[in-house]
Amino acid sequence: MKILVANLGSTSLKWRLFDFAHGQEQLLHKGGFERVVDYPKAIGDCLLELKAAGHIASEHDLAAVGFKTIMARNVNGCVRLDESVLQAMEAFNGIAPAHNPPYISGIRFFAQRVPKVPLIGLFETAFYQWAPAPAMRYAVPDAWHDLGVRRWGFHGASHKFVAERSAELLGREDVAERTRQLYLAGCVSPIRQPDLRVISCHLGGSSSITGILNGVAIGTSMGMSPQSGLPQNNRVGDLDSFALPFVVRSTGLTLEAAEKVLCRESGLKALSGGYNDIRDIQKQAARGSAGAQLAVDVFVHQARQWIGSFFLQLNGADALVFTAGIGENDTVVRRAICADLDQLGIVLDEEKNSSVKAREAVISSPDSAVKVLVIPANEELVVAREVKRLLDQWELERAAEAARRTKPARKTKLSGLKSKLTTH
Numbered sequence: 557m558k559i560l561v562a563n564l565g566s567t568s569l570k571w572r573l574f575d576f577a578h579g580q581e582q583l584l585h586k587g588g589f590e591r592v593v594d595y596p597k598a599i600g601d602c603l604l605e606l607k608a609a610g611h612i613a614s615e616h617d618l619a620a621v622g623f624k625t626i627m628a629r630n631v632n633g634c635v636r637l638d639e640s641v642l643q644a645m646e647a648f649n650g651i652a653p654a655h656n657p658p659y660i661s662g663i664r665f666f667a668q669r670v671p672k673v674p675l676i677g678l679f680e681t682a683f684y685q686w687a688p689a690p691a692m693r694y695a696v697p698d699a700w701h702d703l704g705v706r707r708w709g710f711h712g713a714s715h716k717f718v719a720e721r722s723a724e725l726l727g728r729e730d731v732a733e734r735t736r737q738l739y740l741a742g743c744v745s746p747i748r749q750p751d752l753r754v755i756s757c758h759l760g761g762s763s764s765i766t767g768i769l770n771g772v773a774i775g776t777s778m779g780m781s782p783q784s785g786l787p788q789n790n791r792v793g794d795l796d797s798f799a800l801p802f803v804v805r806s807t808g809l810t811l812e813a814a815e816k817v818l819c820r821e822s823g824l825k826a827l828s829g830g831y832n833d834i835r836d837i838q839k840q841a842a843r844g845s846a847g848a849q850l851a852v853d854v855f856v857h858q859a860r861q862w863i864g865s866f867f868l869q870l871n872g873a874d875a876l877v878f879t880a881g882i883g884e885n886d887t888v889v890r891r892a893i894c895a896d897l898d899q900l901g902i903v904l905d906e907e908k909n910s911s912v913k914a915r916e917a918v919i920s921s922p923d924s925a926v927k928v929l930v931i932p933a934n935e936e937l938v939v940a941r942e943v944k945r946l947l948d949q950w951e952l953e954r955a956a957e958a959a960r961r962t963k964p965a966r967k968t969k970l971s972g973l974k975s976k977l978t979t980h
């Protein structure tokens with residue numbers, strides 16, 4: 557079973573092709589295009605590359621195309637991306653202006669180019685479906701809440717991967733299995749004591765920190781929109797809600813213009829004087845730029861604030877995990893985040909921290925009560941796995957339906973089987 561996972565940007569198309577034949581999961585191919593102006597052509601070129609590499613004879617060899625979709629009104633989990641779901645995503649364009657529109661138009665292009673191939677989205681909000689209500693609720697009137705003004709949480713695929721992988725690394729297969737089953741079964745499967753407490757730090761172009769108890773998210777730094785939480789590369793992060801009307805009234809900026817500033821000219825870019833890549837910011841800081849140093853310091857401060865919050869909510873932690881571009885590579889940021897936490901049982905091994913980049917490793921010292929781990933992000937694999945689970949579920953439902961039609965006498969038993977299969 558071959559599943560293509562497409563990562564859609566407004567001017568980029570990246571993909572990975574996975575094969576799930578014979579119970580294996582294999583990455584067959586990865587590639588991408590930057591500075592795309594003709595999206596349908598880019599999709600066609602992607603398919604040509606897959607054919608040229610001998611992985612598919614035609615698009616009909618694709619069991620599905622999976623997408624790491626961001627958010628949609630009243631839709632969550634792993635679902636088929638039909639027109640109604642695309643419209644539900646459109647309804648939230650205003651919340652995720654940098655993310656939803658390119659996904660929606662890209663998915664429509666895929667639908668035109670490969671009309672027979674199911675298109676399936678795993679929403680980034682899906683991992684937070686079981687988070688406790690107080691962690692996700694803002695203190696706004698119900699009518700606002702019902703409109704969508706609530707904490708949603710993002711980077712769900714990344715944090716789910718961390719939840720699963722850290723449980724495996726800590727010898728808790730029961731928790732890993734619970735996390736694997738999450739979208740199909742909910743968080744119902746039993747786990748043995750003691751609790752497994754993980755704080756997952758996805759630090760990259762956009763960043764979020766999630767507290768995870770026994771494989772299930774209990775809260776996240778990201779709020780209603782991907783502009784919230786830690787300062788993002790060029791998006792603002794957390795901001796007092798009264799700042800926006802104050803700035804609009806004081807400067808005469810239109811709401812739209814102010815929104816653009818928050819979405820494109822804020823975050824690390826605003827603090828550092830125009831740099832939005834942490835590598836450039838670190839270089840500028842080393843050259844004495846006070847703004848660049850401030851950007852790093854604000855980022856580290858806020859990361860510690862959220863880690864501290866989850867440390868409390870979880871009554872401690874078994875693992876603190878770093879993932880994504882900054883988390884996997886920036887040894888200076890990791891060191892600063894973990895500095896002077898020995899009283900909380902977090903002690904970094906300086907040598908290991910300095911030598912680990914973009915690979916899985918334990919970077920805490922042996923006497924650290926909390927294991928500090930680096931786990932390279934693998935969001936596409938999570939999407940592919942969930943897509944496969946959904947395809948398998950459809951297959952089961954089809955088989956049950958066919959059996960029901962051909963053997964009416966066994967109707968009761970088979971409809972019982974079908975009722976056990978949940979859809980999201």
Ligand code: ADP
Pocket residue numbers: 759760761762789832833834835880881882885886933
């Ligand atoms: P996103 O998908 O949100 O863009 P990534 O996980 O790809 O996030 O992270 C990209 C960011 O990670 C870059 O903007 C850069 O700041 C940082 N990054 C990537 N590679 C490195 C590296 N080798 N050293 C330090 N930082 C890095």
